[in-house]
Amino acid sequence: MAGASAEVVARVTKAVLSSRKYASTAPATVDLLVALEAPNHKSAKALEKAVRKHLHNIMAPYLGDPDYAQAGLDLTAAFEKGQDAANTLLLEYLSTHESTKERIAIMEQFYQDIFAITGVPNIVLDLACALNPLAFPWMGLGPDTTFYSYDIHTERIDFLNTYFALQGIPQAAKLQDLALEIPTEHGDMALLLKELPRFERNYNKKGWQLLDALDVDWLVISFPTISLHGGRSLVTHYRNYFSEKAAERGWDYTELMYPSEMVFVAKKS
Numbered sequence: 005m006a007g008a009s010a011e012v013v014a015r016v017t018k019a020v021l022s023s024r025k026y027a028s029t030a031p032a033t034v035d036l037l038v039a040l041e042a043p044n045h046k047s048a049k050a051l052e053k054a055v056r057k058h059l060h061n062i063m064a065p066y067l068g069d070p071d072y073a074q075a076g077l078d079l080t081a082a083f084e085k086g087q088d089a090a091n092t093l094l095l096e097y098l099s100t101h102e103s104t105k106e107r108i109a110i111m112e113q114f115y116q117d118i119f120a121i122t123g124v125p126n127i128v129l130d131l132a133c134a135l136n137p138l139a140f141p142w143m144g145l146g147p148d149t150t151f152y153s154y155d156i157h158t159e160r161i162d163f164l165n166t167y168f169a170l171q172g173i174p175q176a177a178k179l180q181d182l183a184l185e186i187p188t189e190h191g192d193m194a195l196l197l198k199e200l201p202r203f204e205r206n207y208n209k210k211g212w213q214l215l216d217a218l219d220v221d222w223l224v225i226s227f228p229t230i231s232l233h234g235g236r237s238l239v240t241h242y243r244n245y246f247s248e249k250a251a252e253r254g255w256d257y258t259e260l261m262y263p264s265e266m267v268f269v270a271k272k273s
């Protein structure tokens with residue numbers, strides 16, 4: 005089947021990027037998805053539908069987002085009152101995304117357990133971060149930490165940099181599509197939390213390529229323990245999956261288990 009013409013590709017790219025739902029998506033990501041779907045869809049309507057479906061899987065819009073412009077103002081005012089007032093708001097924002105909401109109850113213990121294995125890092129790469137960097141005050145990291153954070157949502161990245169500035173750490177959030185551009189920053193540790201299976205599925209198995217290429221000493225990779233739809237236990241599945249991948253690479257690792265999340269802390273170098 006002949007795919008979409010260059011004119012249709014351009015039209016659909018423009019339509020997606022000016023839609024209300026996806027206007028905040030990194031343009032490079034939309035270009036990539038349109039290019040991926042274009043060979044299979046001739047009409048603009050079919051192509052746009054396919055791209056939106058793909059974007060829905062990638063961006064997980066069902067999670068919801070705060071109103072970032074308002075959140076920036078509110079957080080600035082809260083920091084003027086002090087860290088406690090700021091933390092109250094940060095918890096509110098962390099609750100707007102399922103993965104960070106689930107982690108709130110355990111997040112202090114979560115990072116304590118990880119750093120007990122790795123030592124406290126100075127440079128962290130949080131891959132496909134969503135709102136997780138807002139948990140910084142509960143991580144036990146030092147004030148000289150650089151917390152590189154990568155996502156494909158423009159407003160979210162801008163908001164994270166606003167937060168980092170208020171928190172007094174470098175504005176290290178980056179609008180970067182990790183399927184297109186692997187981070188070159190050196191890190192003591194990279195986090196890829198609750199995203200690897202989706203990343204593998206959505207980007208034609210590029211997740212492990214990404215992990216293999218990173219210049220970091222430690223990798224912290226987590227998986228849900230229970231399936232989102234249906235409540236099935238995923239523990240054995242992901243335990244076997246990770247163990248096989250780590251063995252192929254000769255990595256030593258430790259498993260940490262929490263009610264909603266299982267974590268593998270692997271020594272890369």
Ligand SMILES: C[S@@+](CC[C@H](N)C(=O)[O-])C[C@H]1O[C@@H](n2cnc3c(N)ncnc32)[C@H](O)[C@@H]1O
Pocket residue numbers: 062063064103104131132133134135136154155156157180181182183184196197198199
């Ligand atoms: C399930 S959420 C991850 C949540 C976060 N890691 C946590 O555990 O709190 C998936 C995130 O990955 C981001 N994402 C998807 N594809 C990406 C890509 N190619 N590059 C960077 N970020 C991506 C999405 O925008 C979304 O914020």
